[in-house]
Amino acid sequence: MFKNIATIIKRNYACNHNNNILNILKSGQVGTEIVVQGWVKSMRNQKENVFIDINDGSTDKKLQIFIPQKITPYGVNTGSSIRVMGVLKHSPKGQLELNAENIDLIGECVLSKGYPFMPRKQYTLEYIRQYLQFRPRTNKFSSMLRVRSAANLAIHNFFCNEGFLNVQSPILTSNDCEGAGEVFKVIPESKEIIKSMIKEGLSLDEGFFNTKAFLSVSGQLHLEAACHGLGSVYTFGPTFRAENSRSRLHLSEFYMLEAEKAFIENIDGIMKIIESLLKSITQNILDTNQADIEVSSESPQSDFHWLDKKFNVLTYDEAVKILENNKNKYKEPFDTNDGFAKEHEIFLVSHLGNIPTFVINWPKNMKPFYMREFSDNTEKVSALDLLVPNVGELVGGSLRENSYEKLKEKIPEGTNLDWYLDLRKFGGVPTGGFGMGFERYIQFITGITNIKDVIPFPRWPHNCSL
Numbered sequence: 001m002f003k004n005i006a007t008i009i010k011r012n013y014a015c016n017h018n019n020n021i022l023n024i025l026k027s028g029q030v031g032t033e034i035v036v037q038g039w040v041k042s043m044r045n046q047k048e049n050v051f052i053d054i055n056d057g058s059t060d061k062k063l064q065i066f067i068p069q070k071i072t073p074y075g076v077n078t079g080s081s082i083r084v085m086g087v088l089k090h091s092p093k094g095q096l097e098l099n100a101e102n103i104d105l106i107g108e109c110v111l112s113k114g115y116p117f118m119p120r121k122q123y124t125l126e127y128i129r130q131y132l133q134f135r136p137r138t139n140k141f142s143s144m145l146r147v148r149s150a151a152n153l154a155i156h157n158f159f160c161n162e163g164f165l166n167v168q169s170p171i172l173t174s175n176d177c178e179g180a181g182e183v184f185k186v187i188p189e190s191k192e193i194i195k196s197m198i199k200e201g202l203s204l205d206e207g208f209f210n211t212k213a214f215l216s217v218s219g220q221l222h223l224e225a226a227c228h229g230l231g232s233v234y235t236f237g238p239t240f241r242a243e244n245s246r247s248r249l250h251l252s253e254f255y256m257l258e259a260e261k262a263f264i265e266n267i268d269g270i271m272k273i274i275e276s277l278l279k280s281i282t283q284n285i286l287d288t289n290q291a292d293i294e295v296s297s298e299s300p301q302s303d304f305h306w307l308d309k310k311f312n313v314l315t316y317d318e319a320v321k322i323l324e325n326n327k328n329k330y331k332e333p334f335d336t337n338d339g340f341a342k343e344h345e346i347f348l349v350s351h352l353g354n355i356p357t358f359v360i361n362w363p364k365n366m367k368p369f370y371m372r373e374f375s376d377n378t379e380k381v382s383a384l385d386l387l388v389p390n391v392g393e394l395v396g397g398s399l400r401e402n403s404y405e406k407l408k409e410k411i412p413e414g415t416n417l418d419w420y421l422d423l424r425k426f427g428g429v430p431t432g433g434f435g436m437g438f439e440r441y442i443q444f445i446t447g448i449t450n451i452k453d454v455i456p457f458p459r460w461p462h463n464c465s466l
Ligand SMILES: NC(=O)C[C@H](N)C(=O)O
Pocket: 177, 178, 217, 218, 219, 220, 258, 259, 396, 397, 398, 433, 434, 435, 436
């Protein structure tokens, strides 16, 4: 009988960290001696033997372990962590099974001490959200995390294949890119530093960096600087918005994928990149993680019929007409001065066959200062929103204002963006780009309703303790 890992290694078990359950099930090498480590998902005790389902996070699948009752250590139960040594066999039903020779209990999991998940019980995402520290070990949430990880990889692969360079935009910044006043301000916390700043007569707000500093709401402006030199660039990282919203689609900290391309004269070029990005990454995730999409999904079956359809394109004016002609089909009254409410966005996409829909040519007063005006209609900008089922707006983008004079006029006062204007003064080129909310994308493909359930540790008003 082997008592610990050292003995096992001596016995030449295939103790290899790549030997996770995903690889074991894929290779299916019956007769091989292996070591598996993970968490007990369920247990069935028979008179002589015990069946244990173990999962190690590498896949949604579980490996069944078969072990005689008399060598199962006391304390192994649902939720506990174990190390198992044994030989891979086919069960009488033909499924791969590990015939265990030894189990080590690594960490016990005593329900009566307050573990919030009982064996064999299904929990709602809302219940699970109360225990963020334990969420990654639940079936639904771990599947979502694998989808998220696959999406992350697919995004980098897509941009690499398209010749885009990955550039890290700063998190600390002095600009409020969107001009919406939704920034979080950053000031030092250390009493020592504050004392020395006061001594030097510096203000707490601006003294540390000689300017106010905020957590970035968007990497776009810095990405534009990188674009004027590297051509095609993207950034993918956390962004922060101090919106007082607890909606199912807003977070205070979220991941955003942003891309910028130089020498681009036409919004069609941007739409083309977005459409092929969405189709390519979604197909990639389906190829590798379809089962995880199904496990994490809240809707009975996520619908991917849009993958082989051309995305719709409407002008803002056409979208308004559709809304005005269909007033009885949605509840929230539509007013052109307020823009589209979430319900209007979702109605528009469903009205158009639930195919992702670009809305282009927006009124200037509804969009930020950096968007390019049409030369023959200065009341409209060459902007786009991409609306998708379940989520509404998923992507926002535009051609960027490349006229130095126009941009200078439009930059809000007191923003200290001379460096951004300089991009148009010295070797400026026409550029365009877009940003996609990563969590909203995960909601779109999994059908998960609440954005707090598609990020490992969600932050929203009054919630940042874990
Ligand atoms: N990069 C982008 O176009 C995204 C845009 N700055 C936004 O945050 O909505």
